[in-house]
Amino acid sequence: MVSPQAVEVLKNELPLEQENLVLSGEVKTGLVLVDIINGFCTVGSGNLAPPSPDTQISGMVDESVKLAREFCEKKWPIYALLDSHHPDVPEPPYPPHCIAGTHESNLVPSLQWLENEPNVTIRRKDCIDGFLGSLEKDGSNAFVDWVKSNEIKAILVVGICTDICVLDFVCSALSARNHGLLSPLEDVIVYSHGCATFDLPLHVARNMKGALAHPQDLMHHIGLYIAKSRGAKVVSDVLFDIYITA
Numbered sequence: 001m002v003s004p005q006a007v008e009v010l011k012n013e014l015p016l017e018q019e020n021l022v023l024s025g026e027v028k029t030g031l032v033l034v035d036i037i038n039g040f041c042t043v044g045s046g047n048l049a050p051p052s053p054d055t056q057i058s059g060m061v062d063e064s065v066k067l068a069r070e071f072c073e074k075k076w077p078i079y080a081l082l083d084s085h086h087p088d089v090p091e092p093p094y095p096p097h098c099i100a101g102t103h104e105s106n107l108v109p110s111l112q113w114l115e116n117e118p119n120v121t122i123r124r125k126d127c128i129d130g131f132l133g134s135l136e137k138d139g140s141n142a143f144v145d146w147v148k149s150n151e152i153k154a155i156l157v158v159g160i161c162t163d164i165c166v167l168d169f170v171c172s173a174l175s176a177r178n179h180g181l182l183s184p185l186e187d188v189i190v191y192s193h194g195c196a197t198f199d200l201p202l203h204v205a206r207n208m209k210g211a212l213a214h215p216q217d218l219m220h221h222i223g224l225y226i227a228k229s230r231g232a233k234v235v236s237d238v239l240f241d242i243y244i245t246a
């Protein structure tokens with residue numbers, strides 16, 4: 001197991017300064033929910049779900065629900081990515097997971113109400129990177145269209161896993177923005193407490209053929225660090241200006 005001291009040493013070598021985000025409505029902001037579905041978040045829901053209650057994952061779900069409620073109250077746009085695979089198409093290196101049409105590929109119970117909200121776009125994807133997973137057969141991209149049609153200038157990204165689906169989506173969105181594909185998008189913002197990753201400590205991974213160790217706290221930190229190094233903003237608090245002026 002990675003000792004807490006070792007994690008602290010590594011975090012000191014990769015210091016991550018985080019900002020506060022204040023959302024006032026002046027900058028049109030969209031919320032992106034990455035894979036907050038049973039197959040990754042609900043205990044016992046398949047091969048990639050937490051085997052037992054996990055505070056980082058449940059905290060991520062709680063924070064995402066709070067943000068989703070605020071965005072829906074204000075009728076601000078939400079883009080929800082849901083991992084959904086055809087049963088005959090594997091996704092190496094992962095075992096079968098989130099098969100389309102099953103409980104695993106659906107939003108967690110505390111977010112299922114989003115399916116009926118008019119400001120929410122739900123996008124089922126069959127790959128790790130939600131930007132690629134938004135490609136349509138005709139070459140258009142549902143995420144690009146969502147940004148443009150809503151005139152979004154900033155996206156706030158939450159979900160799971162910090163260092164996998166969240167990171168890949170963030171990196172692709174940043175590259176697309178830099179390449180002039182996402183105008184008027186300016187900022188890609190990651191909310192650290194709204195993200196989580198899975199835990200596979202070294203002493204467990206050692207006994208699983210082919211498994212790579214994946215200590216949760218460290219990989220979460222590294223995911224955020226790489227996102228920031230690519231140009232994302234990483235924030236530790238999201239405030240709505242109504243709370244500040246009240």
Ligand SMILES: [Zn+2]
Pocket residue numbers: 083084085091097098126127128
């Ligand atoms: Zn998948």
